[in-house]
Amino acid sequence: MSDFPGLGDVAGKRVLVRSDLNVPLDGSNITDDGRIRASVPTIRALAEAGARVVVTAHLGRPKGAPEAKYSLAPVAGRLGELLGAPVAFATDTVGESATTTVAGLADGQVALLENVRFNAGETSKDEAERLAFAQQLAALADAFVSDGFGVVHRKQASVYDVATLLPHAMGGLVSTEVEVLERLTESPVRPYAVVLGGSKVSDKLGVIDNLLGKADSLLIGGGMVFTFLAAQGHEVGKSLLEADQLETCRGYLARAEELGVKIVLPTDVVVDTTFPSGDVEPHPQVVAADAIPADSLGLDIGPESGKAFAAVLAEAHTVFWNGPMGVFEVAAFAEGTRAVAQALTGVDGLSVVGGGDSAAAVRALGFADSDFGHISTGGGASLEYLEGKTLPGLQILED
Numbered sequence: 001m002s003d004f005p006g007l008g009d010v011a012g013k014r015v016l017v018r019s020d021l022n023v024p025l026d027g028s029n030i031t032d033d034g035r036i037r038a039s040v041p042t043i044r045a046l047a048e049a050g051a052r053v054v055v056t057a058h059l060g061r062p063k064g065a066p067e068a069k070y071s072l073a074p075v076a077g078r079l080g081e082l083l084g085a086p087v088a089f090a091t092d093t094v095g096e097s098a099t100t101t102v103a104g105l106a107d108g109q110v111a112l113l114e115n116v117r118f119n120a121g122e123t124s125k126d127e128a129e130r131l132a133f134a135q136q137l138a139a140l141a142d143a144f145v146s147d148g149f150g151v152v153h154r155k156q157a158s159v160y161d162v163a164t165l166l167p168h169a170m171g172g173l174v175s176t177e178v179e180v181l182e183r184l185t186e187s188p189v190r191p192y193a194v195v196l197g198g199s200k201v202s203d204k205l206g207v208i209d210n211l212l213g214k215a216d217s218l219l220i221g222g223g224m225v226f227t228f229l230a231a232q233g234h235e236v237g238k239s240l241l242e243a244d245q246l247e248t249c250r251g252y253l254a255r256a257e258e259l260g261v262k263i264v265l266p267t268d269v270v271v272d273t274t275f276p277s278g279d280v281e282p283h284p285q286v287v288a289a290d291a292i293p294a295d296s297l298g299l300d301i302g303p304e305s306g307k308a309f310a311a312v313l314a315e316a317h318t319v320f321w322n323g324p325m326g327v328f329e330v331a332a333f334a335e336g337t338r339a340v341a342q343a344l345t346g347v348d349g350l351s352v353v354g355g356g357d358s359a360a361a362v363r364a365l366g367f368a369d370s371d372f373g374h375i376s377t378g379g380g381a382s383l384e385y386l387e388g389k390t391l392p393g394l395q396i397l398e399d
């Protein structure tokens with residue numbers, strides 16, 4: 001009755017759960033609670049099994065010391081609403097408040113510790129310093145459940161080291177995410193299309209490299225596309241350009257041709273000459289991708305490209321998408337991202353939206369989670385998995 005998979009009877013035990021509650025905030029207002037919702041089932045299952053649940057998580061990238069704007073306090077409130085039960089909030093991670101809060105939990109109750117990255121030991125590259133901090137975390141619990149899929153690619157104290165110190169199990173969110181990623185890597189039903197966006201090519205090198213040998217087509221948009229367009233010899237005006245990646249992009253284009261993988265780039269783009277400039281209204285203009293004027297900044301893929309991308313996705317039986325096609329937060333530059341999201345909803349097969357930004361984008365554009373096969377809570381984590389890398393937070397659970 002009170003068994004939790006991998007840990008046995010947890011009734012009366014203090015169970016430390018690493019969740020990924022790194023949600024976008026506007027002040028103290030949570031603008032997308034997807035990661036909190038995704039974390040609820042494991043926390044609830046433990047509470048229902050009678051555990052005293054101690055949740056640890058990060059928000060943003062504070063530099064190893066408390067910073068009010070990165071407090072998890074707003075997240076504790078939302079987590080309590082979603083659980084339908086109060087969540088006790090500790091104002092530190094392993095100090096006085098944490099100790100008292102955990103000691104005050106009754107069976108089935110839940111506490112959230114303050115941002116784990118307020119402690120330098122969490123992200124330290126010094127193994128001994130990290131382990132020392134993990135020992136402090138471990139002292140708060142009898143067992144550990146790893147459920148923060150978005151951080152399993154991080155070798156950090158609350159993700160990796162703590163699992164070396166406590167009996168541990170994989171949470172339901174992490175195991176679901178891994179199952180989906182296995183379907184994408186082991187034997188994807190073809191045609192397999194991958195859509196990549198977001199600002200930087202340099203963030204996507206490993207995944208492009210690996211996917212060139214696996215996918216049938218690679219559709220590219222977002223800020224990163226301008227480095228590809230420049231690699232083909234086109235002027236990109238004031239658009240984002242990573243000059244040091246031009247050679248790499250040329251190499252990808254050549255390799256794709258050799259391998260018979262289709263790299264689909266936009267043929268038209270939405271540009272603006274004034275954006276971003278405070279209160280000036282956007283002046284979107286559609287231009288050909290090989291004729292971007294010198295004074296213009298590319299901010300989205302154009303309508304013709306949106307249709308072309310959708311046509312490729314309509315044929316695919318497996319689709320992975322990471323990264324918005326443009327500055328979707330501004331309505332004038334959201335249509336490319338919308339076109340891709342819309343096309344994913346019609347995929348006859350498995351459609352996966354990967355990453356915090358892309359997940360927030362589809363929700364902001366009014367799509368429902370159920371419109372897609374799977375919305376991953378991990379951006380970097382899912383990309384590194386698809387790169388074929390060993391993820392420390394998964395590997396440590398296997399030992």
Ligand code: 3PG
Binds near residue numbers: 061356379
């Ligand atoms: C994310 O937002 O991708 C995860 O929460 C991981 O955060 P990080 O990139 O700051 O480690």
Ligand code: MG
Binds near residue numbers: 168398
């Ligand atoms: Mg182990």
